[in-house]
Amino acid sequence: MCTVCGCSDGKASIEDAHGHHHDHGDGHEHGGHHHHDRGHGHDHGHYHHHGGAHDHAPDEAGLLDCGANPAGQKIAGMSSDRIIQVERDILDKNNRLAADNRARFAADGVLAFNLVSSPGAGKTSLLVRALSEKASFAIGVIEGDQQTSNDAERIRATGVPAIQVNTGKGCHLDAAMVGEAYDRLPWLNGGLLFIENVGNLVCPAAFDLGEACKIVVFSTTEGEDKPLKYPDMFAASSLMLINKIDLAPVLDFDLAKTIDYARRVNPKIEVLTVSARTGEGFATFFAWIRKRMAATTPAAMTAAE
Numbered sequence: 130m131c132t133v134c135g136c137s138d139g140k141a142s143i144e145d146a147h148g149h150h151h152d153h154g155d156g157h158e159h160g161g162h163h164h165h166d167r168g169h170g171h172d173h174g175h176y177h178h179h180g181g182a183h184d185h186a187p188d189e190a191g192l193l194d195c196g197a198n199p200a201g202q203k204i205a206g207m208s209s210d211r212i213i214q215v216e217r218d219i220l221d222k223n224n225r226l227a228a229d230n231r232a233r234f235a236a237d238g239v240l241a242f243n244l245v246s247s248p249g250a251g252k253t254s255l256l257v258r259a260l261s262e263k264a265s266f267a268i269g270v271i272e273g274d275q276q277t278s279n280d281a282e283r284i285r286a287t288g289v290p291a292i293q294v295n296t297g298k299g300c301h302l303d304a305a306m307v308g309e310a311y312d313r314l315p316w317l318n319g320g321l322l323f324i325e326n327v328g329n330l331v332c333p334a335a336f337d338l339g340e341a342c343k344i345v346v347f348s349t350t351e352g353e354d355k356p357l358k359y360p361d362m363f364a365a366s367s368l369m370l371i372n373k374i375d376l377a378p379v380l381d382f383d384l385a386k387t388i389d390y391a392r393r394v395n396p397k398i399e400v401l402t403v404s405a406r407t408g409e410g411f412a413t414f415f416a417w418i419r420k421r422m423a424a425t426t427p428a429a430m431t432a433a434e
């Protein structure tokens with residue numbers, strides 16, 4: 130279950146280094162909820178979660194006792210206290226696994242960025258352009274999407290290793306998926322890890338993956354007010370990359386207003402404008418990354434200069 134939107138997670142499937150998919154293994158039960166196999170296609174007509182003592186048979190007839198969580202979601206057979214407890218368990222487990230990931234990244238001297246945005250803001254396009262520049266340190270990518278390996282294939286075409294995670298019905302990557310995908314990447318000793326999260330401006334804000342920071346990619350086509358409408362994501366991010374700046378004139382995009390709205394939500398957020406199409410702003414973006422790398426991996430930094 131996603132503790133933010135309450136949707137049921139599908140069974141995640143993670144590629145191996147050869148691009149073959151594997152179902153997300155046991156031990157990553159996301160709080161012990163009921164996994165639907167991919168392609169199952171229906172949800173028994175109601176939110177259906179198994180929670181240990183509250184296991185019950187699917188009830189096709191309708192809702193049992195309908196609890197509601199703070200977001201007002203109803204879950205058959207669960208009281209609101211029980212829903213809150215399950216949510217807390219899921220987030221606690223995710224936070225523990227995120228701490229494990231963070232420790233592994235630190236041990237490897239790897240700087241990890243979690244790229245978040247609404248679908249189509251240009252995360253993959255930005256990565257493809259960035260990765261086509263030669264780097265003297267290792268880079269790896271973990272790609273999250275509900276379905277398809279399209280984005281991992283786009284990344285691999287640049288020569289950079291990428292592991293696709295398909296979250297099925299899930300609306301975000303979690304720390305367990307990232308840990309498993311990281312195992313399947315080559316050793317990134319002192320390098321960079323980009324994690325492209327599932328396109329969704331809401332749920333990925335709540336799930337720590339062990340990254341150094343979140344980068345929210347916001348495109349000029351989305352409308353200036355999105356930081357106010359989806360504040361959690363902008364509050365959780367250290368950098369806002371405003372992409373598709375090449376389209377700004379056609380759209381009458383108001384850059385100052387966007388930055389103002391983002392900083393109302395997060396006064397400390399850094400802002401850069403880029404275009405994955407034209408390459409505008411990339412030199413500054415690379416400088417931003419190098420500065421972060423210098424703080425993480427002094428050895429790799431010297432090599433990159």
Ligand SMILES: Nc1nc2c(ncn2[C@@H]2O[C@H](COP(=O)(O)OP(=O)(O)O)[C@@H](O)[C@H]2O)c(=O)[nH]1
Pocket residue numbers: 246247248249250251252253254255328372373374375376403404405406407
């Ligand atoms: N004009 C313009 N189009 C872009 C830019 N970046 C991405 N796109 C287009 O936006 C669409 C979505 O890009 P994609 O990288 O798949 O977005 P993602 O879903 O965030 O990974 C594609 O059609 C891209 O060609 C940009 O900087 N300028």
Ligand SMILES: [Mg+2]
Pocket residue numbers: 252253254280325
């Ligand atoms: Mg993408």
